[in-house]
Amino acid sequence: MNRRFPALGAIIDLDGTLLDTAADLAAGTNAMLAELGRPPLPVEEVARYVGKGGEVLVHRALTRSLDGRIDAGLAARAMEAFLRHYARENGARCRIYPGVVEGLEAMRARGLKLACVTNKPQAFSESLLAAKGLAPYFDMVVGGDRLPRRKPDPLPMLHVCERFGIEPGRMIAIGDSDNDAAAARAAGMPVLVVPYGYNEGRPADAIDADGVVASLAEVPPLLEDAQP
Numbered sequence: 001m002n003r004r005f006p007a008l009g010a011i012i013d014l015d016g017t018l019l020d021t022a023a024d025l026a027a028g029t030n031a032m033l034a035e036l037g038r039p040p041l042p043v044e045e046v047a048r049y050v051g052k053g054g055e056v057l058v059h060r061a062l063t064r065s066l067d068g069r070i071d072a073g074l075a076a077r078a079m080e081a082f083l084r085h086y087a088r089e090n091g092a093r094c095r096i097y098p099g100v101v102e103g104l105e106a107m108r109a110r111g112l113k114l115a116c117v118t119n120k121p122q123a124f125s126e127s128l129l130a131a132k133g134l135a136p137y138f139d140m141v142v143g144g145d146r147l148p149r150r151k152p153d154p155l156p157m158l159h160v161c162e163r164f165g166i167e168p169g170r171m172i173a174i175g176d177s178d179n180d181a182a183a184a185r186a187a188g189m190p191v192l193v194v195p196y197g198y199n200e201g202r203p204a205d206a207i208d209a210d211g212v213v214a215s216l217a218e219v220p221p222l223l224e225d226a227q228p
Contacts, residue, residue: 099215
């Protein structure tokens with residue numbers, strides 16, 4: 001990749017970018033399904049349903065379809081059960097992806113302001129980052145229920161820019177899905193994607209992004225020594 005980015009800050013996704021959380025999400029999902037008398041799903045199938053928040057995951061798990069929808073009453077029952085079970089499973093099996101700590105260390109060493117923006121609920125996001133030792137790297141965490149709209153809406157990205165006092169063009173977004181890229185594009189910031197995340201089973205090079213990086217450790221060499 002020849003392009004370099006004059007970034008003063010970075011916005012990084014959580015599930016599928018920083019942490020492999022599929023096993024935890026599958027455990028919470030399958031406990032919810034069992035409570036509703038439904039058969040369990042393999043971890044790989046649950047991983048394909050991840051990326052657009054817990055509500056969408058619940059609809060997909062119960063219909064076994066990316067576009068499936070269930071009625072409002074069942075959705076409410078299922079979501080309550082999923083959140084209850086996932087609160088127990090959050091962080092139990094997840095792992096930090098290779099290169100994440102090295103990448104975060106290098107970005108902090110360059111003086112970048114860092115935010116984690118995710119569609120996972122705020123409380124789950126903060127507790128998970130703390131449990132895995134990643135919380136100290138981030139100046140801000142924006143969960144899916146912190147603002148009125150979430151990714152792929154650009155609001156969370158623009159909220160971070162406003163709080164950091166950095167123009168969107170001087171930020172870099174890093175994620176694993178179309179959701180992340182769409183939010184970054186709509187906010188007017190460049191975006192890099194990793195190939196190991198979830199993205200509903202589609203390849204990373206199909207995402208509208210400015211490049212694919214094998215890990216977060218590959219990001220810092222792509223950044224210019226920018227001045228505010």
